[in-house]
Amino acid sequence: MRFLLRRGYSTLRLFKQSMEPLVVIFGSTGTGKSDLAVELATKFNGEVINADAMQMYEGLPIITNKITTEEQRGIPHHLLGNVPISETPWTILQFRDAAAKLISDIRERRKLPILVGGSTYYIDGLLFDDRIIKDQSADTILDRDELNTRFPILTESGEVMLKKLREVDPVMAERWHPNDARKIRNSLEIYYTTGRRASEIYAEQRSRKESKWAQASESSHSPWNVLMFWLYARPELLNERLDNRVDKMVASGLLDETAAVYDWYQSQIAAGETVERDRGIVQSIGFWQFEPYLRAVKETPESTELAKLREAGISDTKAGTRRYAKYQVRWVTTKTLVSIQEERLLDTLFLLDSTDINTWHGEVAGKGVDLTRKFLAGEQLPQPVDLSETAKEVLTAKVERSNRKDTPCNKRCDLCDSTFLTEELWQKHIKGQKHSKAVRWAKRRALARTDPRRRALVAVEGQVADPEPV
Known part of the structure; x- marks a missing residue:
């Protein structure tokens, strides 16, 4: 063969x-x-x-x-x-x-x-x-x-x-x-x-x-x-089942296994080895999600934040799954x-x-x-x-x-710092809430450059206007 x-x-x-x-x-x-x-x-x-x-x-x-x-x-x-x-x-x-x-x-x-x-x-x-x-x-x-x-x-x-x-x-x-x-x-x-x-x-x-x-x-x-x-x-229904499965995995020792992978990963780094973060066993769902918790356990084992980090890891693992x-x-x-x-x-x-x-x-x-x-x-x-x-x-x-064949393109939205490779995704983006909000704020910032009152309003609402004096 x-x-x-x-x-x-x-x-x-x-x-x-x-x-x-x-x-x-x-x-x-x-x-x-x-x-x-x-x-x-x-x-x-x-x-x-x-x-x-x-x-x-x-x-x-x-x-x-x-x-x-x-x-x-x-x-x-x-x-x-x-x-x-x-x-x-x-x-x-x-x-x-x-x-x-x-x-x-x-x-x-x-x-x-x-x-x-x-x-x-x-x-x-x-x-x-x-x-x-x-x-x-x-x-x-x-x-x-x-x-x-x-x-x-x-x-x-x-x-x-x-x-x-x-x-x-x-x-x-x-x-x-x-x-x-x-x-x-x-x-x-x-x-x-x-x-x-x-x-x-x-x-x-x-x-x-x-x-x-x-x-x-x-x-x-x-x-x-x-x-x-x-x-x-x-x-x-599958999402609910997957969430329950993660809970069972945690009860069965998921954190012990992620800790073992974390120790191996750290030993590789200490030895000067290159471990690609997007390849290999570290890709498995659960490792990166629990990394903040695992690091805290090693570095600050008495921290009062451990329980919160653990729960965040569980939540992120469910979302990743x-x-x-x-x-x-x-x-x-x-x-x-x-x-x-x-x-x-x-x-x-x-x-x-x-x-x-x-x-x-x-x-x-x-x-x-x-x-x-x-x-x-x-x-x-x-x-x-x-x-x-x-x-x-x-x-x-x-x-x-x-x-269905998507129409290829290569369009970039500088306002949202995003690139789109099909016309369908581009149209969906420019009609979406994120882009519409970015357009509105771009207009407000442009007006703020010539109108001090608008400049103050933009600053109050938490947006960074043009810092140069009007």
């Missing part, structure tokens, strides 16, 4: 050749993805492959919300707790390489591979070959330390990297927000590792895909033999669904309603088991929108949203 990948064979081709089944489970945190994976593995002689970046780290079962040994029910779980906390998360290429080999190994044992996780970009990279930008040989891909050594600009600020990107790939530079250093860096990495502009590679991919489907019959179906489950819960769940749905809508439609796989994507925890066994486990049985038996599957009212409502709306 590894040899084939290095020779330029995509995972897609390998799946097509084998025509053996693969079950994929994704969705927001807190919807029961791991539980469904175990249920299906128990019923259909399967093994589970983890596709959650944080759960790949060793130890720290609470902060990464790993499935416990008891909950695994004897089912083999792969890529779970296999990475030291000192390492950065695997790249998509690393994950794809390892997961593809595991899928092959599991199939050789005549078992069903079940891929599950919330890091949907890993799943996308495995299933949809065009989602990965690379040279013809995987051997040319450098790790992050090698890239930083060979191309020092990749360690610079987002502003400096964006200036360089404008020189080598102006098309991609127009796509990224000036503050989005990670995406800017990724575009530069593509340029440096492949010797080609990312914008050109993306254009070629779009052209190949359009050509492929233009030649295909409208009635043709993808040769993939994959069944996908999207576990979805309505935000208002809710934001992450929203982000996961947005990723599925704007990226995963687009690829699923392009590969004509919508008829094998089933949304399971995980909103009500009391009906989880029927709505999620029960329907998941029934669909998997039919899938493996080669029976006719129902239409995904007919599975439930929630499936019909959400799938219809999200597919329509994924088909």
